Amino acid sequence: MTAATVETPAAPVLGRPSVGATVSQTLSMAWRQMVRIKHNPFELVDLSLSPIMFLLLFVYVFGGQMAGSTSDYLQYVLGGLIAQNAIFLTMYTGTGINADLRKGVYDRFRSLPIARSAPLAGKIFADMFKQVWSILIMVGLGLLMGFELRSIGYALLATLVLVVFALAISWVSVLMGVVADSEEKVQIYAFVIIMPLTFTSSAFVDINTMPGFMQAWAKVNPVTHLADAMRGLLSYGPIAEPLMWTFVWAAVIFAVTAPLAMRAYKRKMV
Template identity: 55%
Template structure:
């Protein structure tokens, strides 16, 4: 069991925590982050209103121009809107971690006899749970507006793939949250990363409609692989190649940013 000792910088947890205990600590802190929604209803509104707003705007503002009908564009663009919402939602992880650091929450948590990784893993796990809510809400609204997926298996596969990719991207955002000076800087850096990745992809328009020099980037953009995979799973099309590319990209992103994020976390904690 871990113990807490007093140092010049305050109490610090020492000793080892077992794997099972570490998982319990992670689950407890993840639940702590989810329960906070009850005391901060505005967070639930952010998770609900923004996805709905984007879906309605893209469908009814751009749909007729892009595809000739709102229904056709909804069938095409829903996968991209899900991806956009999921990737931008990872910013909440970075902002939440940065807020915890600024308010001294991490200092309080590290004085407890818990696994050192639990505060970080708990935040990431809770934010993935929030993503499930947002995606379910968007899919439900999409069905009401006329979206028709190929089947339940495709929907579940698309949601699972989005969560895997979001988990990989979360480590990039964890790194941003750890190195940024304040939440405002986190948001600025996050948008600088997410906007080019999301909008210079196949999320909202056909790649063939873009100039040649941009097509070269869009085709290697990992978000394009993710959108193509989810679109194929949701409404049909070649699945194997884009899904494999997406999983490969997720593995590469996690392999690069997970150790960097953990190192930054260890330095801050």
């Protein structure tokens, strides 16, 4: 009589998570970031003070010189300041990822059966809350200062457009956060990119007042298109063309930087 052979079931082979699982994991990672704000509400104070100071200083210091009156300049500059602030906020994504990488947080994520992109995408989606918070602060203060809003519907569309563009450009910040070896270097890289982009655009001045060679650049500058789209949706001016180019730039930036950021992240995790 032969003893029965007991077969041990094979361990399941873990493949790539499904799309649904990846979305769920990304949302879980985003919620992890949101909980950090709950435990450190001072982050919201920091996010509020910067846009408030920029708006007050630009309108009341430069308004009379730029447009002849502070009220006229407020109508022009609010959309540009919202665009600038959104791009500056993406820097926090890169510095946060860099800090977590150096602390070994992502090494722990690597041991979990989750999608590689979930921690990065979760951080980006959580930071979109900061974008919405900032635009609410700036529009709210603008209304108190006398800004004439086009309509609530257009304001909601402006918020959606801003979030889409910020989602795309956040991958630039992610890439810098992964490749840089310190948070300070992420800030330096971001500053070198953001400052020329914002100040050589239509965010603060009419590009027709610039020298000819700078006008050529300003007309294709993605910040110009975003600022013009914000201005058109919130106050006055054309909408269709700047909106189209804003989405085109968002698609191009995402298509180029997201794969590069993921490749650099995978190499970092090896």
